Amino acid sequence: MSDMVEVKNTTHDEHAHSDTVRVPFIGEITVVGGIYTVIFGVLGVLTLIEVIVAELLKEFHDGPVYIVRTVILFSVSLIKAGLVVWFYMHLKQDNPIFRLILIVPAIIVTISIIYLLGVPLGAGGGYR
Amino acid sequence: MAEISMHGHASDQKVKAHNENLKLAFWLYLGSEVVLFAMMIAGYIIFRFNEPEAVRNLHSSVGIALVTANTFILLASSYAMVMALRAITMGNRQQFLMWMGGVVVMGIIFMIGQWIEYRELAHLAITLSADATTNETFGGLGMRFYAPTFFHGAHVFVGVLFGLQVMYLGWKGYYDNNPIGVELFGLYWHFVDVVWIMLFTLIYLV
Numbered sequence: 001m002s003d004m005v006e007v008k009n010t011t012h013d014e015h016a017h018s019d020t021v022r023v024p025f026i027g028e029i030t031v032v033g034g035i036y037t038v039i040f041g042v043l044g045v046l047t048l049i050e051v052i053v054a055e056l057l058k059e060f061h062d063g064p065v066y067i068v069r070t071v072i073l074f075s076v077s078l079i080k081a082g083l084v085v086w087f088y089m090h091l092k093q094d095n096p097i098f099r100l101i102l103i104v105p106a107i108i109v110t111i112s113i114i115y116l117l118g119v120p121l122g123a124g125g126g127y128r
Numbered sequence: 129m130a131e132i133s134m135h136g137h138a139s140d141q142k143v144k145a146h147n148e149n150l151k152l153a154f155w156l157y158l159g160s161e162v163v164l165f166a167m168m169i170a171g172y173i174i175f176r177f178n179e180p181e182a183v184r185n186l187h188s189s190v191g192i193a194l195v196t197a198n199t200f201i202l203l204a205s206s207y208a209m210v211m212a213l214r215a216i217t218m219g220n221r222q223q224f225l226m227w228m229g230g231v232v233v234m235g236i237i238f239m240i241g242q243w244i245e246y247r248e249l250a251h252l253a254i255t256l257s258a259d260a261t262t263n264e265t266f267g268g269l270g271m272r273f274y275a276p277t278f279f280h281g282a283h284v285f286v287g288v289l290f291g292l293q294v295m296y297l298g299w300k301g302y303y304d305n306n307p308i309g310v311e312l313f314g315l316y317w318h319f320v321d322v323v324w325i326m327l328f329t330l331i332y333l334v
Contacts (some may be wrong), residue, residue, distance in 0.1 A: 043274070073334055
């Protein structure tokens with residue numbers, strides 16, 4: 001009897017092998033690749049939405065429409081990045097410490113950007 | 129018999145712990161990459177706020193058709209990557225090689241797209257050394273644009289080489305019992321995809 005160990009992926013869990021997946025508002029669907037194919041479809045649709053929003057509102061360079069456009073684009077972008085990290089990089093199942101490794105530097109950089117945007121470009125400019 | 133079973137269980141635990149350590153180390157590496165990319169993105173954002181006209185000129189001169197196509201290619205390569213991992217964990221080496229081949233080919237297509245885009249930008253005199261005195265239309269956009277996008281492109285290039293190595297090892301049967309190497313490459317490739325998702329919105333759409 002062999003004691004050879006077969007270690008299948010520890011986070012790529014069993015449901016990832018299933019072609020049947022429960023989708024919110026739609027119910028249970030069966031598609032080759034299961035959850036991964038569904039996420040790919042969602043990423044494609046979100047990218048299309050981003051491009052359409054950006055193109056339709058590209059003439060607005062300031063004012064409330066520009067702000068709304070920017071908020072929509074960044075929100076969609078963050079959702080897309082979140083889906084890849086959560087499902088494709090398996091943060092959903094992995095050790096929560098991995099989330100911190102990703103989030104902490106991102107928060108520090110966000111704070112730095114906000115601070116740097118207030119630093120005057122030239123002498124005598126003062127802080128905004 | 130019970131001894132053999134216990135020995136097997138202990139080895140199983142040992143390999144699992146080893147895999148977890150490898151993943152922690154890889155995530156720490158990705159954490160350092162977050163900082164590097166974030167600094168370049170920060171530089172671009174500050175330029176974007178202070179020189180909105182230069183970015184507006186870029187958008188109206190170049191358009192987004194090519195870069196949108198490139199974005200879809202990178203998203204599709206991420207899908208191929210996760211399907212390759214799925215295939216190898218299900219013990220299907222043929223499908224694994226097919227999906228991994230897709231990852232590598234799409235990575236190469238992305239780089240070709242980026243090269244075409246850079247040529248277009250060079251014709252517009254958007255260069256690393258240009259500033260407001262040498263290029264009135266785009267000012268110092270070149271450095272802020274090329275730093276994050278080229279650094280990302282370099283990651284795609286390394287990813288293609290890394291992917292070829294994973295394919296070779298997979299073909300040799302190296303991952304049949306423990307596909308951790310494929311999972312680590314997957315983390316790298318998806319991270320490159322996530323960075324591009326952010327860069328695409330920040331540089332080309334906003």
